[in-house]
Amino acid sequence: MKRPARLAWQALLLVALLALGGLLVATTAGHLQERGIRSGFDFLLEPAGFALGESPLSFEAGDSTLRAFAAGLLNTLRVALPGALLAIVIGVVVGFGRLGENPLVRALAGVFVNGVRNVPLLLHLLAWYFILTDLLPAADAALRLAPGVFLSKSGLALPWWSEAGWELPEPAGFGIDGGARLTPEYLALLIGLSTYSAAYIAETLRGAVEALPPGQRLSALALGMTPRQAFVLVLLPQAWRAALPPVTSQLLNLFKNASLAVAIGYPDLVSVAGTSLNQTGRAIECLLIVIGVYLLLSLLAAALSHRLERRSLRGMAR
Amino acid sequence: MRSLIALRRALFGDPLNAALSLLTLTALALALPPLVDWALIKARFIPDVTACEALDGQGACWGVVTEKARFILLGRYPTEQGWRPALAAGLIAGSWLAAALGWLHGRTLITALVVLPLLALPVLAGGFAGLDAVPTELWGGLPLTLLLTGIGMAGALPIGIAVAYGRRSPLPLLRGLLTAYVELARGIPLVAALFVASFLLPLFFPGDLAPDMLWRVLIAIVLFAAAYLSEIIRGGLQAFPEGQCSAAAALGFSPWQVQRWIVLPQVLRHVAPSLANSAIALFKDTSLVTIVSLYELTGALGLALSGDAQWRPFYLEAWLFIAAIYWLGCVLLARISRRLAQA
Numbered sequence: 001m002k003r004p005a006r007l008a009w010q011a012l013l014l015v016a017l018l019a020l021g022g023l024l025v026a027t028t029a030g031h032l033q034e035r036g037i038r039s040g041f042d043f044l045l046e047p048a049g050f051a052l053g054e055s056p057l058s059f060e061a062g063d064s065t066l067r068a069f070a071a072g073l074l075n076t077l078r079v080a081l082p083g084a085l086l087a088i089v090i091g092v093v094v095g096f097g098r099l100g101e102n103p104l105v106r107a108l109a110g111v112f113v114n115g116v117r118n119v120p121l122l123l124h125l126l127a128w129y130f131i132l133t134d135l136l137p138a139a140d141a142a143l144r145l146a147p148g149v150f151l152s153k154s155g156l157a158l159p160w161w162s163e164a165g166w167e168l169p170e171p172a173g174f175g176i177d178g179g180a181r182l183t184p185e186y187l188a189l190l191i192g193l194s195t196y197s198a199a200y201i202a203e204t205l206r207g208a209v210e211a212l213p214p215g216q217r218l219s220a221l222a223l224g225m226t227p228r229q230a231f232v233l234v235l236l237p238q239a240w241r242a243a244l245p246p247v248t249s250q251l252l253n254l255f256k257n258a259s260l261a262v263a264i265g266y267p268d269l270v271s272v273a274g275t276s277l278n279q280t281g282r283a284i285e286c287l288l289i290v291i292g293v294y295l296l297l298s299l300l301a302a303a304l305s306h307r308l309e310r311r312s313l314r315g316m317a318r
Numbered sequence: 319m320r321s322l323i324a325l326r327r328a329l330f331g332d333p334l335n336a337a338l339s340l341l342t343l344t345a346l347a348l349a350l351p352p353l354v355d356w357a358l359i360k361a362r363f364i365p366d367v368t369a370c371e372a373l374d375g376q377g378a379c380w381g382v383v384t385e386k387a388r389f390i391l392l393g394r395y396p397t398e399q400g401w402r403p404a405l406a407a408g409l410i411a412g413s414w415l416a417a418a419l420g421w422l423h424g425r426t427l428i429t430a431l432v433v434l435p436l437l438a439l440p441v442l443a444g445g446f447a448g449l450d451a452v453p454t455e456l457w458g459g460l461p462l463t464l465l466l467t468g469i470g471m472a473g474a475l476p477i478g479i480a481v482a483y484g485r486r487s488p489l490p491l492l493r494g495l496l497t498a499y500v501e502l503a504r505g506i507p508l509v510a511a512l513f514v515a516s517f518l519l520p521l522f523f524p525g526d527l528a529p530d531m532l533w534r535v536l537i538a539i540v541l542f543a544a545a546y547l548s549e550i551i552r553g554g555l556q557a558f559p560e561g562q563c564s565a566a567a568a569l570g571f572s573p574w575q576v577q578r579w580i581v582l583p584q585v586l587r588h589v590a591p592s593l594a595n596s597a598i599a600l601f602k603d604t605s606l607v608t609i610v611s612l613y614e615l616t617g618a619l620g621l622a623l624s625g626d627a628q629w630r631p632f633y634l635e636a637w638l639f640i641a642a643i644y645w646l647g648c649v650l651l652a653r654i655s656r657r658l659a660q661a
Contacts, residue, residue, distance in 0.1 A: 006488055006489060009489055010489050013489070013491055013492060013495075027522060027523065028521045030524075031520075031521045101331075101335065102328065102329065102335050102338050102342075103328050103329065104338070104342045104343065105338050105339075115645075118645040118649065119602075119641045119645060120603070120605040120616065120644055122605040122608070122616055123605060123637065123641055123644065126619075126620070126637065127634070127637055130633050130634065131634075134633070135375075256507035257507065258507075259507040260509060260606070263608070270507065270509055274513065283517035283521070284521075287514055287517065287518060290506070290510050290513075291502070291505075294506045294507065295501075295506065
């Protein structure tokens with residue numbers, strides 16, 4: 001295409017876009033006026049008027065909506081970061097299991113990967129939530145997993161550091177007192193997210209190792225390495241580089257999938273936005289915040305993985 | 319005999335392996351008998367609540383599946399018209415089955431995968447030839463899951479192709495816009511996109527012209543999936559050898575003809591397995607529409623049991639039924655993916 005033609009087409013595109021944009025803004029403004037909804041972000045500073053099931057920040061209904069969003073974001077991170085760590089650990093273990101020479105372990109890992117990956121994540125979460133809230137005993141008959149660790153319908157109680165030193169939870173009356181408590185919503189989301197992503201990470205790892213040219217393993221064996229040495233010293237370092245980009249995208253998915261919290265009532269960012277949206281009717285503003293935060297975090301993750309990739313590539317050149 | 323020796327070596331060849339084998343065998347020995355006991359030996363297969371309650375959780379109550387199957391599979395669709403959602407589901411699932419078993423090839427295969435979901439639409443909607451019109455709020459269960467997947471993919475593919483080509487256009491403005499769209503759609507979770515469809519889209523349509531929830535959700539799903547598909551196709555276009563285009567041009571093909579007859583067919587065939595993997599992801603993701611109150615399989619499961627205090631304790635059995643359906647769907651689609659990779 002010649003330069004004038006290119007400019008003309010782009011001008012046309014711009015005009016069409018502006019016209020469409022103007023039309024959308026006008027229609028939307030009309031609807032909002034009709035329903036008596038004001039727009040703007042001022043509602044963020046007003047009292048939220050709803051409570052959160054749990055929050056790492058102290059939060060009461062009288063606190064500002066902004067604080068509710070912050071608590072929601074922290075709740076998302078609070079489940080996504082440990083979830084990512086768990087996913088990597090489980091994924092690597094299962095992936096090694098699938099690559100190993102023990103047929104029993106291989107079969108078991110295969111059942112895990114295929115069983116987990118072929119069922120939607122939402123279904124996983126619903127099952128874990130049902131198990132944690134309906135099948136477990138009530139708090140006054142909590143299961144004692146270890147000294148100071150109790151599991152019941154009201155969640156997992158753990159020893160926690162307080163000013164007076166380590167504080168062990170103790171059964172007291174109808175519940176459990178002291179220590180830290182993880183709610184069933186949090187636990188269901190954590191277990192569901194990490195096992196689901198782990199299955200994908202395991203499969204990625206297996207694919208990366210199996211995609212290596214067979215000569216690599218054979219020549220390592222010819223040099224006198226045992227199969228295990230060949231795997232750890234020759235195959236794994238190369239496969240790791242190939243697996244890095246897909247694994248980071250899996251972890252990014254885990255972070256996005258944390259938004260399924262809505263379905264089981266864990267107050268993550270998206271679910272806080274949903275509640276606030278229903279309270280104030282400021283749909284555009286609430287959703288813009290969600291989209292903005294997710295885009296920002298995706299960009300951050302992309303930059304981070306790019307640096308990681310560059311670092312590992314530099315290792316290869318040497 | 320030789321295989322037995324090989325098995326012994328594989329299981330107990332060295333200390334680490336032997337330890338792993340013993341560990342798994344112990345775990346299986348501990349877990350399997352109670353599982354079989356629960357699922358088969360102590361289980362009840364008839365839909366009888368009192369008999370199931372008498373089990374006290376010691377055995378599975380598969381009766382819940384027979385009792386609730388109709389509702390879970392077909393949702394709130396009017397009972398006396400049950401054949402219509404069943405036919406709609408059959409049309410779409412049939413096209414998948416035919417593709418997975420290799421009964422259809424090439425153009426007929428693509429046509430079947432695109433046209434049959436579209437055919438399911440009028441069957442469900444009705445309003446012609448003496449069929450009662452059924453509003454979309456009442457659609458649900460398996461046909462809705464299959465419909466969202468089928469139409470979602472069929473709608474996303476052409477848009478994905480167009481976006482992939484648009485991102486190679488000489489117009490920087492167009493390229494920038496499309497890049498922004500793709501990054502936006504891939505950066506946000508589907509739940510957020512569904513919220514946009516549910517709460518924002520109605521504001522964008524003048525007057526009362528906003529389509530109902532099903533169509534809004536379909537718009538969101540199509541645009542969401544199209545962004546992922548466009549990246550797959552763009553990758554395929556980038557990997558396409560330049561020489562073929564020059565050769566075709568030398569034979570007198572116009573640039574348009576080169577793309578239509580030389581590039582696109584090969585690229586689509588090349589990326590077909592990845593496209594099928596996206597279909598699997600979409601199939602599973604359709605479960606999220608329950609969050610904006612469309613009752614496909616997952617939503618219908620909740621609807622069937624959450625309000626029924628008698629049957630609710632047997633949620634896990636009904637859950638396993640749904641999970642098995644999803645599992646089967648994923649396996650079918652994965653087979654199609656493998657078949658497309660060989661073709």
